[in-house]
Amino acid sequence: MSRYLRLGVNIDHVATIRNARGGPHPDPLRAAALAAAAGADGITAHLREDRRHITDSDIERLMGSIGLPLNLEMAATEEMLAIALRHRPHACCIVPERRQERTTEGGLDVVGQRGHLRRFAQELGAAGVRVSLFVAPDPAQLDAARDIGAPVVELHTGAYGDAEDGAARAAELDRLRAAAAHAEAIGLECHAGHGLTYDNVGPVAAIPTVVELNIGHYLVGEAVFVGFEASIRRMRELMDAGRAAGAAA
Numbered sequence: 001m002s003r004y005l006r007l008g009v010n011i012d013h014v015a016t017i018r019n020a021r022g023g024p025h026p027d028p029l030r031a032a033a034l035a036a037a038a039g040a041d042g043i044t045a046h047l048r049e050d051r052r053h054i055t056d057s058d059i060e061r062l063m064g065s066i067g068l069p070l071n072l073e074m075a076a077t078e079e080m081l082a083i084a085l086r087h088r089p090h091a092c093c094i095v096p097e098r099r100q101e102r103t104t105e106g107g108l109d110v111v112g113q114r115g116h117l118r119r120f121a122q123e124l125g126a127a128g129v130r131v132s133l134f135v136a137p138d139p140a141q142l143d144a145a146r147d148i149g150a151p152v153v154e155l156h157t158g159a160y161g162d163a164e165d166g167a168a169r170a171a172e173l174d175r176l177r178a179a180a181a182h183a184e185a186i187g188l189e190c191h192a193g194h195g196l197t198y199d200n201v202g203p204v205a206a207i208p209t210v211v212e213l214n215i216g217h218y219l220v221g222e223a224v225f226v227g228f229e230a231s232i233r234r235m236r237e238l239m240d241a242g243r244a245a246g247a248a249a
C-alpha cells in the first residue's frame with residue numbers, strides 16, 4: 001500500500017503581492033485558511049532575512065491561528081534560530097539564502113557546513129521542532145544530513161522543474177528518485193519541493209518514499225485565474241493521480 005503524500009501549501013507569494021503595495025491585502029492568513037479548507041496538510045512560510053515576502057508579524061499570526069502544522073523555512077542564522085525557538089513551529093526547514101537571488105537557487109551545503117548546521121539541528125530538535133534540511137538530490141548531502149542528526153530532508157526540485165522536457169528532465173527525475181531511495185535507506189524522512197506545477201508534479205508524487213510536497217508559487221499564480229482553493233484542489237488531484245500511477249507501475 002502506498003504511503004500518504006502530504007501537501008504543504010507555501011503562502012510566501014501571497015505576501016509578495018501584498019507587499020507590492022505595502023497594505024494588508026491580500027493577507028497570507030486568509031490564504032492559509034483557504035488552504036486548510038481546500039485540504040492542505042500544512043502551511044509553509046519562508047521568513048527571509050530581507051523580509052521580501054513573509055514578515056515577523058505574519059509568522060506570529062500564523063502560529064496563533066491556522067489550525068494546521070506550520071513549516072517555517074529559514075536560513076541558518078542566529079536571528080532566525082532565536083525566532084524559531086521563540087515560536088516553536090511544528091517544523092523548520094533550513095534553506096540556503098542569498099540576498100541577491102530571485103528565489104532559492106540551490107540546496108544547502110551540509111557537507112561543507114556540518115559543524116554550523118549540526119547546532120541548528122540539535123537546538124531546534126531539542127525544542128521539539130521537526131527539522132528538515134533543504135538539499136539538492138545528492139547522496140553526499142543526505143549522508144551529511146543524517147550525520148548531523150536532521151530527521152528530514154527536502155529535496156530541491158528546481159533543477160527538475162527547469163529542465164527541458166525529454167532527456168534532461170528524465171535525468172533530473174532519476175536524480176530525485178535515487179536520492180529519495182537513499183534517504184529511506186539511511187533512515188531520513190523525505191520531502192520535496194520548489195518549482196512544482198500541474199505539469200511536472202505527477203512523476204515526483206509517484207516517488208514512493210517522498211511523503212510531503214511543499215508547493216507555493218505556482219498555486220498562487222493559478223489562483224489569479226481559478227481561485228486559491230480551486231488551484232490547491234487541482235494540485236491535490238494531480239498529486240493523488242501521480243501517486244496512484246506510481247503505485248500501479
Ligand SMILES: CC(=O)[C@@H](O)[C@H](O)COP(=O)(O)O
Nearest residue numbers: 012046073095102103104194
Ligand atoms: C525554499 C523554497 O523553495 C521556498 O521558500 C520558495 O521557493 C518560496 O520562497 P522564495 O521564492 O523566496 O525562494
Ligand SMILES: NCC(=O)COP(=O)(O)O
Nearest residue numbers: 193194195214215216217
Ligand atoms: N520548499 C519549497 C516550497 O516551499 C515551495 O516552493 P515554490 O513552489 O514556491 O517554488
